[in-house]
Amino acid sequence: MPELPEVEATRLSFADRIAGGRIEDAWLGKALRWPLGMPVGQLVGGRVLGVRRRGKYLLLDLDKGLLLLHLGMSGSLSFAPHLPPRGAHDHFELATDRGILRLNDPRRFGAVVWTPSQSDARARKLLDGLGVEPLGADFLPEAFHAALRARKAAIKQVLLSGDIVVGVGNIYASEALFLAGIRPTLSAARISRPRAARLHAAIREVLGRALAVGGTTLRNYSNAVGERGNFQFEVAVYGRSGKPCRVCGTLIKTLRQGQRATFYCPRCQKT
DNA sequence: AAAAGCCCCTGGATGC
DNA sequence: TGCATCCAGGGGCTTT
Numbered sequence: 001m002p003e004l005p006e007v008e009a010t011r012l013s014f015a016d017r018i019a020g021g022r023i024e025d026a027w028l029g030k031a032l033r034w035p036l037g038m039p040v041g042q043l044v045g046g047r048v049l050g051v052r053r054r055g056k057y058l059l060l061d062l063d064k065g066l067l068l069l070h071l072g073m074s075g076s077l078s079f080a081p082h083l084p085p086r087g088a089h090d091h092f093e094l095a096t097d098r099g100i101l102r103l104n105d106p107r108r109f110g111a112v113v114w115t116p117s118q119s120d121a122r123a124r125k126l127l128d129g130l131g132v133e134p135l136g137a138d139f140l141p142e143a144f145h146a147a148l149r150a151r152k153a154a155i156k157q158v159l160l161s162g163d164i165v166v167g168v169g170n171i172y173a174s175e176a177l178f179l180a181g182i183r184p185t186l187s188a189a190r191i192s193r194p195r196a197a198r199l200h201a202a203i204r205e206v207l208g209r210a211l212a213v214g215g216t217t218l219r220n221y222s223n224a225v226g227e228r229g230n231f232q233f234e235v236a237v238y239g240r241s242g243k244p245c246r247v248c249g250t251l252i253k254t255l256r257q258g259q260r261a262t263f264y265c266p267r268c269q270k271t
Numbered sequence: 272a273a274a275a276g277c278c279c280c281t282g283g284a285t286g287c
Numbered sequence: 288t289g290c291a292t293c294c295a296g297g298g299g300c301t302t303t
Contacts (some may be wrong), residue, residue: 004297033279035298054296056297073297074281089281108278109297153274159273169296216298219283238296243302258275260296 002071004134004167004207006215006229007056013223014079014101014126021096022047023062028090032042033111035124043067044147045113048096055166065116066123070108073174076101079098079224101224131164134203135161137163145196148188155191155199156184156262166190168203171216171238178201178237183269184262185255209234 002010026043028036042191047063060067071077092103092112100252103110115123132139147164148155158164159173168176177184177226182195191199212214216227218239223233241254241263250267 006296033297056274070297072280073295105280106282107295107297109279151273157274160297171296216296221296260297 002056002215003169003210005210005231006058006221006223007058007071007167008053008211009215009229010077011053011058012053013227014077014099017049018079018096018101018107018228019050019099020047021098023096025095027093027095028112029086030108032091032105033070034113037114038113039194043094048094048098053134054127055162056169057119057127060094064121065114066114068111068115068120068123068126069104070111071105072105072107072111072127074107074220075083075105075110076221077105077224078226085228086257101186109129124183129163130229131162131166134165134167134207139200141197141200144200145191145193148191148196151188152186152228154185154257155188156257158188158267160258160260165203167207171218171235172203172206172210174202174238175206175236176263177262178269179206181269183271184264186271203237239263245270 006197008161013101013117023043023046026040049061049063052059052061056070060069079099080103083100083102089104089106090102091105091108094101103112113122153159154178156173159168160170176199180199182191182199203258213229213230214223215221216226216231218232237252240252245252245268248265248267249264252263253266255262
């Protein structure tokens with residue numbers, strides 16, 4: 001479900017409010033992707049210093065340790081002074097004196113992991129291999145082009161892999177490639193310097209725009225205070241199979257790459 | 272080293 | 288209405 005814009009929109013919606021909060025209660029329900037790594041009760045008494053993001057991970061800095069949160073395909077957070085009674089798909093809760101943080105995740109591909117610090121082996125295993133932040137200052141066209149040249153796989157899958165640039169999931173990979181006019185099946189290594197620069201700009205544009213409108217809400221996504229995104233009204237190709245391209249009118253096509261659907265315009269994305 | 276598949280899990284949409 | 292099948296915003300792990 002959530003890609004970078006949704007995760008960042010979620011972070012922005014509660015980071016300032018929870019910061020400084022003292023943990024009064026902590027609860028873990030059904031198992032998520034991995035075990036927490038400590039008895040959940042030991043979180044009580046600690047403090048939440050702040051919330052950062054790395055790729056699609058949320059990093060809750062505690063006075064003692066670090067809590068890594070991942071929303072997987074279907075996860076979302078809620079944060080409020082009071083929340084309705086827990087439902088079947090609520091799996092984690094952190095009650096602080098600033099409010100209650102709750103993770104809802106029907107498919108349970110998400111995760112909550114505690115580590116003593118970001119340099120701990122468990123944290124490093126999850127974070128170290130990640131590519132650069134697409135909206136950060138070190139995402140640069142030249143280095144991006146150089147990294148693409150080393151990869152022969154299809155550009156769509158290279159984007160999705162997250163090891164060159166993070167945060168681009170299935171929606172925004174298709175959208176960025178459309179904006180850049182690049183066929184999703186093209187080998188990354190065969191993308192010219194100017195086209196790589198165009199793709200670089202497209203990734204920033206589409207993620208930046210999606211974040212600005214609160215992300216994409218296909219089904220249930222909303223940020224931690226219940227606000228839905230609006231980027232679904234602006235998608236050019238994702239989920240628009242068989243509909244006319246907004247630029248040229250050609251019918252949008254779907255194909256399957258590595259178990260995931262890819263959408264593109266055969267005319268705007270010729271090669 | 273990179274690439275390709277597999278799989279975790281639940282719910283909604285579609286088809287018979 | 289009931290049941291089977293397919294599909295879904297991710298990504299770590301194993302195998303080629």
